[in-house]
Amino acid sequence: MKPSVGIRDVAQHAGVSNATVSNVLNRPDVVAPATRQRVLAAIEELGFVRNESARQLRAGRSRVIAYVVLDAANPFFTDVARGVEDAAREAGLALFLCNSASDDGREREYLELLHEQRVEGILITPVDAECAQIAERGTPVVLVDREATDGTRCSVAVDDVLGGELAVTHLIENGHTRIAMVGGPLSIQQVRDRREGAMRALTNAGLPADALTFLETKSLQVAEGRGAGERLVGLPASRRPTAAFCANDLLALGLLQSMTQQGLRVPDDLAVVGYDDIEFAAAAAVPLTSVRQPREQLGRTAAQLLLTENEPDHEHRHVKFQPELVVRASTAVKRRA
Amino acid sequence: MKPSVGIRDVAQHAGVSNATVSNVLNRPDVVAPATRQRVLAAIEELGFVRNESARQLRAGRSRVIAYVVLDAANPFFTDVARGVEDAAREAGLALFLCNSASDDGREREYLELLHEQRVEGILITPVDAECAQIAERGTPVVLVDREATDGTRCSVAVDDVLGGELAVTHLIENGHTRIAMVGGPLSIQQVRDRREGAMRALTNAGLPADALTFLETKSLQVAEGRGAGERLVGLPASRRPTAAFCANDLLALGLLQSMTQQGLRVPDDLAVVGYDDIEFAAAAAVPLTSVRQPREQLGRTAAQLLLTENEPDHEHRHVKFQPELVVRASTAVKRRA
DNA sequence: CTCAGGCGTTAAAACGTTTCAACATCGAGG
DNA sequence: CCTCGATGTTGAAACGTTTTAACGCCTGAG
Known part of the structure; x- marks a missing residue:
């Protein structure tokens, strides 16, 4: 629509060559103050806007x-x-x-x-x-x-292995010996690493490997966390974990919601640790313990x-x-x- | 680093002119199948990638x-x-x-x-x-x-006015006659509109304007919602609203958290309506009633x-x-x- | 055999900038 | 007076595409 004012229009208007206009734009120090002012005024007056495409084409760079x-x-x-x-x-x-x-x-x-x-x-x-x-x-x-x-x-x-270890070690220190891990799918490297960290925490504490129940989810979304909560509550009381480590906070929030709806209390009936420490984790009804990543x-x-x-x-x-x-x-x- | 293969390299390699290569790229139907294949092969072989800057410069458009x-x-x-x-x-x-x-x-x-x-x-x-x-x-x-x-x-x-009206009308229909609105700052048009809608709901129901207590916040963040919750609980019981309409879900989540922490139950002690219906609203410990925008x-x-x-x-x-x-x-x- | 017309291809001119080598101009030093 | 260097400015050549008008070729009709 607009005739699209270019660098040469500016040059003509300021009575200089286009090379000088280019210099004003890119190396202002190299051009005499008086000329610079004149060019800047012309730019202002004509409403010139540099065309990045052309600049890129010539310069090879894109910023x-x-x-x-x-x-x-x-x-x-x-x-x-x-x-x-x-x-x-x-x-x-x-x-x-x-x-x-x-x-x-x-x-x-x-x-x-x-x-x-x-x-x-x-x-x-x-x-x-x-x-x-x-x-x-x-x-x-x-x-x-x-x-x-x-x-x-x-x-x-x-370091996701370390993250998993931190989370589960914390739970063990709080006295938990039956722990669930919620996360998946296992095709995600992060999930595998965090689980590995969890296992390492068990080993360090001298607990057997089956102290950790792994509940695999299809994705890392909130809804999957809710589903895991139901599965968890469905377990026979003698085997039911007293704590859960979730592979991310979305799962943890879902789990939390599921617990509340089923009348169980967090952390009394089930302690929960999330991962990522997103803002909503701290803002949950029960503020969530979580592994923070920078x-x-x-x-x-x-x-x-x-x-x-x-x-x-x-x-x-x-x-x-x-x-x-x-x-x-x-x-x-x-x-x- | 790479010598950057251009359209003319492809042309030369395929034994055609660069215009033909351009045609293969932009109007494949206009070039003979045999030639097209040859050009495509050359493109593949040389790993040619079209340079958008040049294309834009010439075409004037940017896609x-x-x-x-x-x-x-x-x-x-x-x-x-x-x-x-x-x-x-x-x-x-x-x-x-x-x-x-x-x-x-x-x-x-x-x-x-x-x-x-x-x-x-x-x-x-x-x-x-x-x-x-x-x-x-x-x-x-x-x-x-x-x-x-x-x-x-x-x-x-x-339509934010309508949204406010819907929210507050719902609360009134549930029997609430003392309602808080949480939101701010009032410099935001959306907040003003939603409040206007809230007032309209009162009028429609024949309630006095002072049935709505407006609690202004500094922003629409979760933390502000928590603060509003404390202010709300601090009110004398006789004047304390039994329901709150929040200008967005982040505020509502903060409010919810604050209630839980202070030992009050939602919705029994305070009904809460949010706005936006973000995913976290449905996933909250108490799933949030909210005004959904498309x-x-x-x-x-x-x-x-x-x-x-x-x-x-x-x-x-x-x-x-x-x-x-x-x-x-x-x-x-x-x-x- | 000629000619019209369609088809596929091409040469060359843009697009608007950056850059480089060259060119004035001027003051200072010899 | 000449030379030199510094300072500021410029003309022209790129950058890699798209596009337009023209071109050559072939086919089929006259």
């Missing part, structure tokens, strides 16, 4: 990075995204946020698109662990919340790592953060009085 | 739209975003998701950036209602969850409206959806038995 997220509706990922955004912003980069929604078709499409856009780099929490999909093709890629098994790229992750820092570090990819002597790094247990009411010890 | 969201961490907006994404995807457009985080500086920056990128259109839930900021400059803009007061652009909103449809419609902007005979439209009350346990009527 944009992307984060392909697994589930935009999960608070965990939105928090990670915030960390990414902050870091990107500090580096003067814009952030393209894409939601694969756990669908590897979508994921592939977005990667293709991003590559066509020639983004500077891609952060991704891939749908499948293999992530063979992510053809390198020259664009730097950093894995988020997944560990790169081969050394072909950087990754930022959290979400924002995860994103921030991933972005920073991505920025180092272009350095000549870059070596791929694998950063691993430590999770931390946040104790709240859902695992409070019974008063002895 | 990208953007949604500038007010708070990426609020489930309401992530659901709206999903609707936008679905519609965009169907139209073959990519979606640029930007988070203004209620900061009008960020919002401005993003708008500038998007304009430089020459996106096809912008969906935005603006930080301030005035939204004078959003200089038109040729890029179509559609307001989401806000009503455009002037006729300068399209908007998609939900979130995904909101986003979907906004995107579709945006697509019509370029049509020659386009007229700006203001779509307004009806909210719907979803009744759950938090307003269950006391059993009379």
Whole structure:
């Protein structure tokens, strides 16, 4: 609609060459103050807006990075995204946020698109662990919340085995000897790792392996947590666990709701530990004990790592953060009085 | 790093001109099958990826739209975003998701950036209602969850007055005559509208205006809901409301938590109605009655409206959806038995 | 045998910027 | 007076596509 004012219109209006206008835009210090003012005035007057496409085409760079997220509706990922955004912003980069929604078709499409856009780099929490999909093709890629098994790229992750261990050790210290773990599917690396950590906690405490009852769920959603609650209550009282460790907070919230509805009390009848420590965990009716991951820092570090990819002597790094247990009411010890 | 294979490399490799390659990419039907195969093979072999910058520069179009969201961490907006994404995807457009985080500086920056990128259109839930900021400059803009007061652009909103009316009417029908409304700040249009609806419900039922106690909060976050809960319980029993209508679900969840902690029961001691019907509302310890907004449809419609902007005979439209009350346990009527 | 017309392909001109080498201009040092 | 370097500005060549008009070829009709 608009005749689209370009750099040469500005140049003509200011009585200089287009090269000078370009300099004002990109290296303001190199042009004489008087000229600069004149050019800026012309830009203002004509309402000129630089055309990024042309700039990119010529410069080869795009000033944009992307984060392909697994589930935009999960608070965990939105928090990670915030960390990414902050870091990107500090580096003067814009952030393209894409939601694969756990669908590897979508994921592939977005990667293709991003590559066509020639983004500077891609952060991704891939749908499948293999992530063979992510053809390198020259664009730097950093894995988020997944560990790169081969050394072909950087990754930022959290020690999930330790997280599981922390959670279950806490329960054992509170006197529990029959513990349920709720989570799944087992195809998810995180779930496997957290279970492994849980087993390790048992071993450390000298408890037998069958002290842990594993209830597998189909996904990590709230509804699955409710279902697990019903299964749990259905167990014969003699075998019923007195505590549950959930693979994420959504499951834990579902479990909590299920307990309340069935007239059982948390933590008295069942202690509950979640994972992720999302905001809603602290805000639950019974505030949830949870394993906190440094979400924002995860994103921030991933972005920073991505920025180092272009350095000549870059070596791929694998950063691993430590999770931390946040104790709240859902695992409070019974008063002895 | 990579020598970046271009369309002319492909052309040379396939023994055709670059125009033919371009045709294979954009109008496959116009080129002879045999040639097409040869070109496709060359593309595959060389690992060619079209350069969007160049394409855009030439074509003037970008195949990208953007949604500038007010708070990426609020489930309401992530659901709206999903609707936008679905519609965009169907139209073959990519979606640029930007988070203004209620900061009008960020919002401005993003708008500038998007304009430089020459996106096809912008969906935005603006930080301030005035939204004078959003200089038109040729890029179509559609307001989401806000009503455009002037006729300068399209908007998609939900009838918040009706929503408030539905919520409070429901409470009145359940026998409540002292009702609190929790929400704020009043600078937010939505909060004002929902309160207006609440008042209308009182009038319809022949109740006096002071049947509604308004508790203003500083934001719409969970913590504010907790604070409101404490203020509520602090009221003398004779004046204390028996029901509360919260301006959004986050407040309602906070309120719920506060009640539980103070030993009061929902809905027996206090009935609670939320707003937005986010997933966590149904998953709360006491499932929350809430006013549901057609979130995904909101986003979907906004995107579709945006697509019509370029049509020659386009007229700006203001779509307004009806909210719907979803009744759950938090307003269950006391059993009379 | 010629010619019209359809089909598939192509050469070349954009698109709006960045960049590089070259070019003035001017003051200072020899 | 000449040279030199510094400072500021510029012309023109890219960047990798899309697009338009023109082109050559072939077929079938006249």
